[in-house]
Amino acid sequence: MIELQSLTFRYAGADRDALHDITLTIPDGAFLGIIGPAGAGKSTLAHAIGGIVPHAVHGDFYGAVRVNGLDTADTRLTDLSRIVGTVFQDVESQIISSVVEDELLYGLENFGVPREEIEERMTFALEEVGIAALRNRTIASLSGGQRQKVAIASLVALRPKILVLDEPTGELDPSSSRQIFSLLRTLNREYGMTVVVVEQKIMLLCEFAERLAVLNEGRIERLGEVREVLGDIAGLEAIGVNCPRSARFSSLLGEKTGQPVPVCVNADEAVEAARRVIG
Amino acid sequence: MNGLFQYVPGNSPLHRMNPVTKILLTLSVCIAAFLTDNLFVLLFLLVFDLMIGVAAGAARKAFSIFKGLFKVSLFLFVLQVLFIRRGNRLFWIVTDEGLLTAAAVVLRLLVVCLPLALILTVTQVSDIANAMVQVLHVPYAYAFTLTTAIRFIPQFMEEMGGIMESQTARGVEFDSKNVFKKLGMLFPLCAPLLISSVRRTGATATAAEVRGFNLRTRESGYKRYGFGLVDLAAVLISAALIVGAVLIP
Numbered sequence: 001m002i003e004l005q006s007l008t009f010r011y012a013g014a015d016r017d018a019l020h021d022i023t024l025t026i027p028d029g030a031f032l033g034i035i036g037p038a039g040a041g042k043s044t045l046a047h048a049i050g051g052i053v054p055h056a057v058h059g060d061f062y063g064a065v066r067v068n069g070l071d072t073a074d075t076r077l078t079d080l081s082r083i084v085g086t087v088f089q090d091v092e093s094q095i096i097s098s099v100v101e102d103e104l105l106y107g108l109e110n111f112g113v114p115r116e117e118i119e120e121r122m123t124f125a126l127e128e129v130g131i132a133a134l135r136n137r138t139i140a141s142l143s144g145g146q147r148q149k150v151a152i153a154s155l156v157a158l159r160p161k162i163l164v165l166d167e168p169t170g171e172l173d174p175s176s177s178r179q180i181f182s183l184l185r186t187l188n189r190e191y192g193m194t195v196v197v198v199e200q201k202i203m204l205l206c207e208f209a210e211r212l213a214v215l216n217e218g219r220i221e222r223l224g225e226v227r228e229v230l231g232d233i234a235g236l237e238a239i240g241v242n243c244p245r246s247a248r249f250s251s252l253l254g255e256k257t258g259q260p261v262p263v264c265v266n267a268d269e270a271v272e273a274a275r276r277v278i279g
Numbered sequence: 280m281n282g283l284f285q286y287v288p289g290n291s292p293l294h295r296m297n298p299v300t301k302i303l304l305t306l307s308v309c310i311a312a313f314l315t316d317n318l319f320v321l322l323f324l325l326v327f328d329l330m331i332g333v334a335a336g337a338a339r340k341a342f343s344i345f346k347g348l349f350k351v352s353l354f355l356f357v358l359q360v361l362f363i364r365r366g367n368r369l370f371w372i373v374t375d376e377g378l379l380t381a382a383a384v385v386l387r388l389l390v391v392c393l394p395l396a397l398i399l400t401v402t403q404v405s406d407i408a409n410a411m412v413q414v415l416h417v418p419y420a421y422a423f424t425l426t427t428a429i430r431f432i433p434q435f436m437e438e439m440g441g442i443m444e445s446q447t448a449r450g451v452e453f454d455s456k457n458v459f460k461k462l463g464m465l466f467p468l469c470a471p472l473l474i475s476s477v478r479r480t481g482a483t484a485t486a487a488e489v490r491g492f493n494l495r496t497r498e499s500g501y502k503r504y505g506f507g508l509v510d511l512a513a514v515l516i517s518a519a520l521i522v523g524a525v526l527i528p
């Protein structure tokens with residue numbers, strides 16, 4: 001379980017809080033999506049869960065963050081990393097090794113994963129992320145999207161209890177993005193991994209996440225089930241969050257016809273809703 | 280320049296050799312070159328270097344490194360010949376001792392530089408680092424520094440290229456022939472490049488920490504680096520090189 005209690009964080013030298021009085025509980029096995037405009041504090045929040053804030057980032061930290069009961073401020077970053085794995089937004093600074101295979105090995109070796117298990121975990125991560133063919137390539141020879149997949153695979157191989165991903169599909173094409181989200185769903189459902197993902201592609205997020213948190217100017221503006229949050233299209237657009245077309249469609253449909261129309265998160269649901277209203 | 284330190288995959292005996300043995304062989308060549316003053320021994324070492332390049336399947340690379348060093352060597356040679364006035368005068372201000380010393384210096388330079396560049400062609404830096412930690416008990420932090428520095432070379436180049444491209448698009452002429460003008464244009468790029476790499480190194484340090492940097496011990500490595508017959512042969516050759524350099528006057 002992740003508990004944020006009145007968390008406020010201000011970067012050293014900044015003139016306003018990056019996160020302001022955030023209280024949020026994320027239960028075990030949750031699949032939470034975080035969305036918000038640029039500079040809303042999404043990355044800072046992601047880093048606060050993994051303990052990178054405040055351990056590796058200077059600033060004023062108030063309130064408390066607890067993961068699995070451990071207070072992140074009092075726990076060594078190394079010990080926190082056994083529980084929380086973070087995929088950084090900046091892929092370049094995440095990758096340590098020169099070769100794909102070594103990048104996956106790095107964490108596995110350090111955290112003392114038994115030798116017999118290492119090969120199986122590497123193969124699983126490489127295949128599920130779709131980069132089995134890149135195993136022996138040098139990082140320098142990869143494209144941005146391929147590097148992003150390497151970064152994701154290196155954390156998937158570690159199988160942390162909590163996986164935090166900061167815009168993991170920023171450089172990926174639509175079909176790879178979908179593949180990554182399907183993998184996250186598998187990890188969430190079959191391995192019981194808690195998944196927290198910051199994402200700009202709202203369609204994808206709404207389809208896969210169970211709950212949604214909307215962040216704006218360091219505060220949580222909305223929090224709830226995906227459909228619940230999408231119910232207030234006007235409010236979201238005012239903050240600067242682009243809503244999925246299907247949700248905008250269902251809200252308009254309800255407005256124009258005066259009938260109650262459920263929030264639609266994908267095209268199929270929108271078609272179904274339209275049929276019901278017409279028929 | 281970019282490809283100079285880059286690993287080229289292969290399956291030659293040199294690729295399969297234990298990284299530590301490769302370091303030993305490289306060092307032996309260097310030590311032999313410094314121990315001897317005999318031009319023929321130096322020439323032999325140079326041929327030996329090139330043969331190693333051929334054996335590693337990197338003949339073309341070895342010769343291109345050789346060619347690249349040639350200009351510098353020529354410059355050094357002329358400089359030495361002009362400055363050394365001892366010995367018997369042959370013509371103008373050139374003496375026999377000057378010529379011999381200059382030749383030795385230049386040969387030594389070539390002999391030493393070639394294997395240092397070649398070792399990175401046949402060995403991945405991570406393997407050098409891992410083997411140094413496992414076999415030679417070098418502290419991991421030092422090995423990590425080495426690998427990270429080398430890992431960042433291509434990225435640094437990439438960024439530099441990116442900045443230059445965007446500046447070229449704005450009308451800055453980087454392809455100017457004038458070296459000073461070119462330096463003048465490159466200089467302002469250094470600050471942003473430096474800042475971004477310092478920031479990046481900080482972030483990479485964090486990335487390493489959250490993946491267990493502090494837990495890594497000598498036994499952590501998954502790959503094991505054994506010693507085989509190739510290694511034995513290389514050790515014997517290394518010994519022979521040094522003994523030869525000492526014994527041949």
Ligand SMILES: Nc1ncnc2c1ncn2[C@@H]1O[C@H](COP(=O)(O)OP(=O)(O)OP(=O)(O)O)[C@@H](O)[C@H]1O
Pocket residue numbers: 011012013014017018036037038039040041042043044045089
């Ligand atoms: N290292 C830093 N030093 C000072 N201020 C920072 C630093 N990093 C972020 N900030 C500020 O903190 C606020 C939140 O930044 P954060 O990176 O968390 O936003 P974000 O929601 O992830 O944005 P994006 O969508 O662009 O990634 C911003 O106002 C930003 O300018």
Ligand SMILES: [Mg+2]
Pocket residue numbers: 042043044089166
């Ligand atoms: Mg961000």
